[in-house]
Amino acid sequence: MSRSTAILLAGYNRPELIERQLKKLLEFEGANVFVSIDCDQQGNINSEIKDLSVGQYSIFTWVFQENNLGVGGHIPFMVTRLLSEFDNCIVIEDDVQISNKVLISGMNFLSTKLPKDCLTIGFFGTLPYNLLTRLLFGRNKWRKTEYFSAWGWGTQSEVWKKYSPLLDETKFDEELQRSSIWQKKDQESKVRWKRRFKVVADSPKFTWDFQMAYATYKNECFHLLPTYKSAENLGFNDNRSTNTQTKRPRWIFGKAQGAEIGTGIDLDSFGQRILESLDKVTWAGDSNLFPSINNMRRKIKSFFRLYRKNQVKL
Numbered sequence: 001m002s003r004s005t006a007i008l009l010a011g012y013n014r015p016e017l018i019e020r021q022l023k024k025l026l027e028f029e030g031a032n033v034f035v036s037i038d039c040d041q042q043g044n045i046n047s048e049i050k051d052l053s054v055g056q057y058s059i060f061t062w063v064f065q066e067n068n069l070g071v072g073g074h075i076p077f078m079v080t081r082l083l084s085e086f087d088n089c090i091v092i093e094d095d096v097q098i099s100n101k102v103l104i105s106g107m108n109f110l111s112t113k114l115p116k117d118c119l120t121i122g123f124f125g126t127l128p129y130n131l132l133t134r135l136l137f138g139r140n141k142w143r144k145t146e147y148f149s150a151w152g153w154g155t156q157s158e159v160w161k162k163y164s165p166l167l168d169e170t171k172f173d174e175e176l177q178r179s180s181i182w183q184k185k186d187q188e189s190k191v192r193w194k195r196r197f198k199v200v201a202d203s204p205k206f207t208w209d210f211q212m213a214y215a216t217y218k219n220e221c222f223h224l225l226p227t228y229k230s231a232e233n234l235g236f237n238d239n240r241s242t243n244t245q246t247k248r249p250r251w252i253f254g255k256a257q258g259a260e261i262g263t264g265i266d267l268d269s270f271g272q273r274i275l276e277s278l279d280k281v282t283w284a285g286d287s288n289l290f291p292s293i294n295n296m297r298r299k300i301k302s303f304f305r306l307y308r309k310n311q312v313k314l
Contacts, residue, residue, distance in 0.1 A: 002111065003087035003088055003110065003111055003112070003113070003156075004032070004085075004086045004087050004088065005031075005032065005086060005087065005088040005089070005090060005107055005110060005111075005154075006032045006033075006034055006082040006083075006085070006086040006088070006089045006090070007025065007028070007031055007032065007033045007034065007089075007090050007092065007103075008034050008036060008075075008078055008079065008082060008089055008090065008091045008092065009021050009022070009025065009033065009034070009035045009036070009060075009092050009093075009094065010036050010038075010074055010075055010078065010091065010092070010093050010094070011035070011036070011037050011038070011049065011093070011094035012037065012038045012046070012074075012094075013040075013046050013049075014094050014095070015046060015048035015049045015052065017094040017095050018035070018037075018049055018052060018094045019052055020097075021092065021094060022035070022052060022057045022060070024100060025060070026056070026057075026059075027100055028100070028103075032061075032086065033060040033061065034060070034061045034062075034063060034078070034082060035053070035057075035060050035061070035062050035063065036062075036063040036065065036074065036078045037049055037050075037062070037063070037064050037065065038065045038068060038069050038070070038074045039064065039065050039066065039067070039068050040068060041068050043066060043067065043068070045064050045065075050064070063078070069205075070205040071205070071206075071207055071208070072165065072200070072203075072204055072205035072206050072207050072208045073165065073204070073205050073208070075091060075093075075208055076163070076165045076208050076211075079091060079155070079160065080160070083155075083156075083157040083160050084157075086157070087110075087156060087157055088107075088110040088154060088155070088156050088157070089154060089155060089156075089157075089160075090103070090106055090107065090110070090152075090153070090154040091152070091153055091154065091155075092152055093151070093152075095233055096123075096151045096152045096231055096232070096233055097231060097232040097233075098123050098152050098230070098231045098232075099230075099258035099259075101258055101259055101260045102123055102226075102230045102231065102257075102258060102259075102260065102261060103123075104260065105260040105261040105263075106121055106123060106154050106261070107154075108263070109121055109142065109154075109224075109261070109263060110154050110156060113156065113158065114156055114158075114159065114224075116158070116159065117219070117220060117221045117222060118159065118221065118222055118223070118224060119148070119155060119159055119162065119163070119212070119215060119216060119219075119221040119222070119223055120148060120149075120153045120154060120155045120212070120223045120224070121142065121153065121154050121155075121223070121224040121225075122148065122149030122150075122151070122152065122153040122154075122223060122224070122225045122226075123149070123151070123152035123153065123225075123226065123230045123231040124149045124151040124152060124225070124229060124230065124231045124233070125140075125149075125225050125226040125227055125228045125229045125230055125275075126225075126229065126275060126278035126279055126281075127227060127228045127229060127275070127278065128228070128229055129228040129229060129230075129257035133228065136271075137227050137228075137271050138227075139227075139262055140226050140227050140228045140230065140257055140259065140260075140261050140262060141226070141227055141261065141262040141265065142224040142225070142226060142261060142262070142263070142265050143224065143225060143226070143227060143265065143271075143272060143275060144222045144223070144224060144265065144272070145222065145223050145224075145225050145275070145276055145279045146181055146216055146217075146222060146223070146276075146279075147213075147223065147225075147276075147279040147280065148209060148212040148213060148216065148223050149223065149225050150209045150212075151231055151233050152231040159221070162215050162218075162219045162221065163211065163212060163215045164211060164215065165200075165204050165208055165211050166201075166204055166211075167197055167200055167201040167204075167211060167214055168201065169197070169198055169201040169202075172194060172197060172198075175218045176217055176218065179217045179218060179219075179220050180220060181216070181217055181220050182217040193213065193217075196210045196213070197210060197213075197214055224265065225275075225279070226261045227271070227275065228257045229257070230257055230258075230261060
């Protein structure tokens with residue numbers, strides 16, 4: 001039996017990015033596209049975005065939130081709502097650029113039921129797509145990872161129930177200790193994640209993707225990402241962004257590939273280890289590599305400051 005899929009385009013205050021997405025989604029004839037726009041604290045919707053809901057874009061289903069759901073509430077609320085009606089949901093935020101071929105690959109992959117321990121599929125891989133990476137890693141395929149990619153992703157109604165935007169700090173030790181994935185993490189990583197989980201336990205509207213990590217560890221799940229970066233985030237260095245106001249990180253380089261993603265799941269151990277290491281840095285800031293490098297840089301700077309100070313005294 002075929003599965004139904006809803007495409008959720010989530011936005012807030014960037015009309016030019018919303019319109020760019022709408023133009024691309026017009027090419028998906030017969031697709032179930034829902035455009036959900038969050039309001040501000042006073043309940044107001046960006047007027048330019050509201051104007052887009054008429055005319056050629058009126059073929060989509062528009063949802064204007066009456067109360068401000070915020071960065072931590074908007075997407076989980078709409079995904080839960082859509083998955084009460086559809087089997088699958090693909091989420092695209094206004095600043096995420098995905099080619100139609102890649103998007104179709106995701107829709108095709110979701111056309112059959114995913115393994116019960118697969119929480120999501122995502123479109124933003126860690127490797128740039130170029131001649132060297134193609135020679136080393138071959139064609140673009142889905143692969144397993146413990147890390148969730150928030151920049152373009154999809155899930156199914158059967159597994160979404162494992163996700164909760166609300167976390168109970170009193171249950172952290174009990175629920176995480178039962179997880180074999182959690183037990184494999186080093187102590188620094190555990191402390192780092194528990195600190196993040198406490199933040200969203202205290203303030204659920206702070207964000208929503210830390211809760212996805214918690215669901216991953218609690219339920220011993222995994223995510224599927226492509227070998228190569230198959231999506232772009234255009235929202236960096238924008239003061240209207242909620243979490244990408246800074247410049248584009250230096251580790252996000254190279255072009256995204258726009259071709260379809262192979263349906264097979266790549267379980268090659270060598271490539272998998274490399275890509276998981278990159279995921280750790282890319283998606284979670286869960287690697288000790290960068291903190292170690294920054295610590296070394298601080299020590300070097302401190303040494304030279306002390307050296308120059310002593311030279312002046314001499």
